[in-house]
Amino acid sequence: MKSENIEKAYALAKERYAALGVNTDKAIETLEKTPISLHCWQADDVVGFERNVAASGGIMTTGNFPGRARNIDELRQDIDKATSLLAGPMRLNLHETYGDFGGAFVDRDQCGPEHFQSWMEWAKERGMKLDFNSTSFSHPNSGTLSLSNPDKAVRDFWIEHTKRCRRIADAMGAYQGDPCIMNIWVHDGSKDYTVEKYRYRQIFKESLDEIMKEDLPNMKTCLEAKLFGIGLEAYTVGSHDFVAGYCAQNKMIYTLDTGHYEPTENVSDAVSALLLFVPELMLHVSRPMHWDSDHVTCFDDNTRNLFSELVRAGQLHRAHIGLDYFDASIDRLGAYIIGTRATQKSLLSAFLEPLDLLRQYEDEGKHFERLALLEEAKTLPFGAVYDYFNYKNNVPVGQDYIPEIERYEQEVTFKRA
Numbered sequence: 549m550k551s552e553n554i555e556k557a558y559a560l561a562k563e564r565y566a567a568l569g570v571n572t573d574k575a576i577e578t579l580e581k582t583p584i585s586l587h588c589w590q591a592d593d594v595v596g597f598e599r600n601v602a603a604s605g606g607i608m609t610t611g612n613f614p615g616r617a618r619n620i621d622e623l624r625q626d627i628d629k630a631t632s633l634l635a636g637p638m639r640l641n642l643h644e645t646y647g648d649f650g651g652a653f654v655d656r657d658q659c660g661p662e663h664f665q666s667w668m669e670w671a672k673e674r675g676m677k678l679d680f681n682s683t684s685f686s687h688p689n690s691g692t693l694s695l696s697n698p699d700k701a702v703r704d705f706w707i708e709h710t711k712r713c714r715r716i717a718d719a720m721g722a723y724q725g726d727p728c729i730m731n732i733w734v735h736d737g738s739k740d741y742t743v744e745k746y747r748y749r750q751i752f753k754e755s756l757d758e759i760m761k762e763d764l765p766n767m768k769t770c771l772e773a774k775l776f777g778i779g780l781e782a783y784t785v786g787s788h789d790f791v792a793g794y795c796a797q798n799k800m801i802y803t804l805d806t807g808h809y810e811p812t813e814n815v816s817d818a819v820s821a822l823l824l825f826v827p828e829l830m831l832h833v834s835r836p837m838h839w840d841s842d843h844v845t846c847f848d849d850n851t852r853n854l855f856s857e858l859v860r861a862g863q864l865h866r867a868h869i870g871l872d873y874f875d876a877s878i879d880r881l882g883a884y885i886i887g888t889r890a891t892q893k894s895l896l897s898a899f900l901e902p903l904d905l906l907r908q909y910e911d912e913g914k915h916f917e918r919l920a921l922l923e924e925a926k927t928l929p930f931g932a933v934y935d936y937f938n939y940k941n942n943v944p945v946g947q948d949y950i951p952e953i954e955r956y957e958q959e960v961t962f963k964r965a
């Protein structure tokens with residue numbers, strides 16, 4: 549796109565928004581300060597570097613597009629390429645199975661900060677901060693129950709793993725001078741009816757209490773809720789009610805994954821309800837298709853509503869934004885760009901909402917006017933503002949990143965056997 553046209557379109561958009569009391573320069577500035585945590589697992593279909601096996605334990609990747617990152621160097625190369633096509637600050641979200649194990653087998657109850665030292669250095673060189681996840685899936689001990697397993701030996705294995713992960717996250721936080729956000733998601737559940745729901749949840753609670761005993765100042769722990777996993781359809785130990793209760797009681801961060809709720813549920817409605825009781829939210833921005841299918845995030849109603857609710861509530865500073873999808877059916881790097889840009893577009897459209905006027909209408913009981921403005925706001929020249937944000941930050945504008953991805957396929961990913 550011609551720079552002259554981008555600037556002209558922006559100038560017109562700026563005027564149009566200003567007439568509604570919205571400052572587009574300020575919106576861009578806020579977007580430039582809002583980090584998005586890229587999930588390392590989109591680059592390699594959630595395989596990691598521990599034992600080179602496909603993801604199992606409630607999750608699954610589908611598709612066989614060529615070019616999956618097969619090792620740490622390829623994954624880093626892909627992340628570098630992705631960030632070169634994106635404006636704004638990016639963090640990187642690692643799972644424990646993505647450690648730099650130097651070719652050795654390091655079991656989950658043996659991991660330590662030393663296995664992530666090279667990641668810390670790599671990220672620091674790029675001015676990127678790291679986030680982290682314990683990993684209960686894709687392991688012989690995963691079974692259907694990990695932290696909620698009545699078998700003490702299995703449970704202790706996962707307790708040890710999760711404690712170690714919190715220490716790794718703490719080391720990352722100390723190294724980067726910014727808290728590392730560590731997520732706990734366990735797949736624990738049952739394929740069919742169980743008569744022991746209370747028992748498993750009680751054990752899960754006790755395991756979490758044990759894990760959380762250690763005071764680690766450079767990290768924050770969050771707990772992810774889920775509706776069901778593949779092969780675990782009848783019951784999920786870490787359901788929404790369990791996680792909401794645990795997080796509220798223990799002042800812990802609630803991880804809200806947009807794919808983890810009933811298909812007819814309005815996920816964004818959880819934002820204001822949860823934030824009155826939990827300290828912060830970790831967002832896993834995803835796109836469910838009938839179920840938790842982890843399709844690439846799009847600029848759709850679900851994603852837009854999520855960020856509108858945060859901005860309307862004035863609580864964006866209490867949300868950590870991360871992506872969580874894994875699509876192996878299209879170019880994986882392209883998927884990063886689409887999903888990250890969709891998230892940024894949703895943020896920006898929330899920043900550009902004529903909130904003062906909408907609030908005024910609402911206070912005055914002018915409900916026709918409120919609905920009319922909500923409708924009109926949808927077709928304001930928002931795209932011109934997003935284009936300008938990318939242009940100003942020297943990354944491809946609009947669809948101009950498509951040939952960049954195609955070039956990278958020819959030069960890099962398609963050459964991976």
Ligand SMILES: C[C@H](O)[C@H](O)[C@@H](O)C(=O)CO
Pocket residue numbers: 589594607681733772774805832840872
């Ligand atoms: C790989 C991630 O930890 C995983 O996607 C988890 O966050 C989840 O959402 C499981 O459905």
Ligand SMILES: [Mn+2]
Pocket residue numbers: 733772805832872
């Ligand atoms: Mn998730």
